[in-house]
Amino acid sequence: MTAVAEGEIAPVKTPQPPYYAVIFTSVRAPGGDAEYNQAAKRMSELAAQQEGFLGMEHAEGEDGARVTVCYWQSAEAVRKWRENAEHREAQKQGKDKWYLRYVVRVCRVEREYGGGF
Amino acid sequence: MTAVAEGEIAPVKTPQPPYYAVIFTSVRAPGGDAEYNQAAKRMSELAAQQEGFLGMEHAEGEDGARVTVCYWQSAEAVRKWRENAEHREAQKQGKDKWYLRYVVRVCRVEREYGGGF
Numbered sequence: 165m166t167a168v169a170e171g172e173i174a175p176v177k178t179p180q181p182p183y184y185a186v187i188f189t190s191v192r193a194p195g196g197d198a199e200y201n202q203a204a205k206r207m208s209e210l211a212a213q214q215e216g217f218l219g220m221e222h223a224e225g226e227d228g229a230r231v232t233v234c235y236w237q238s239a240e241a242v243r244k245w246r247e248n249a250e251h252r253e254a255q256k257q258g259k260d261k262w263y264l265r266y267v268v269r270v271c272r273v274e275r276e277y278g279g280g281f
Numbered sequence: 282m283t284a285v286a287e288g289e290i291a292p293v294k295t296p297q298p299p300y301y302a303v304i305f306t307s308v309r310a311p312g313g314d315a316e317y318n319q320a321a322k323r324m325s326e327l328a329a330q331q332e333g334f335l336g337m338e339h340a341e342g343e344d345g346a347r348v349t350v351c352y353w354q355s356a357e358a359v360r361k362w363r364e365n366a367e368h369r370e371a372q373k374q375g376k377d378k379w380y381l382r383y384v385v386r387v388c389r390v391e392r393e394y395g396g397g398f
Contacts, residue, residue: 174346175306175384189292223340223348229291231340265397267292271388280382
């Protein structure tokens with residue numbers, strides 16, 4: 165994957181807060197790149213099809229550390245995506261073999277400001 | 282900067298929620314790398330000295346897109362850091378010359394889970 169979701173230019177344009185952000189920080193386990201990249205691409209596409217999806221930002225360093233932030237309209241949209249059957253299977257594989265370590269943080273975005281748009 | 286804060290291995294270990302996350306997504310303007318890198322290093326060090334600082338995660342892609350997440354104990358700690366005089370000067374320079382675009386999102390972390398620790 166590139167540093168931003170395909171076709172996207174970071175940062176994502178999000179609505180007036182409140183909305184939700186899911187921060188996924190991970191360190192990849194070595195190996196399995198082809199399989200992992202395919203699954204990551206599929207999950208990006210699948211997430212984008214879900215109700216309440218607002219966008220995704222992603223960056224990764226050369227040392228395997230990566231930060232992905234997914235934005236959602238509501239806590240309910242976050243919950244539904246977490247429970248999506250195909251996503252659950254990917255989560256299981258991630259836990260079993262793709263990630264050395266990971267943390268998922270579910271956040272309510274309270275304020276937003278920026279520049280350069 | 283490398284993909285994680287100096288001496289840190291991502292992801293950061295954070296306390297039981299609630300706590301705060303500030304997501305800073307940006308695209309660097311071309312040029313000024315030496316000055317920018319020095320300022321970014323200084324801001325990482327300065328942030329880490331503030332009361333309520335919990336840790337920082339950072340990753341950047343080859344295309345200049347980057348995601349930095351800074352974790353804080355409270356909304357009050359976030360506010361104080363935003364108003365820190367030296368940080369305000371860096372924010373001004375960032376706006377004026379270092380970033381093409383950026384968004385800052387202040388978030389209340391409600392839930393956290395992970396694996397591999």
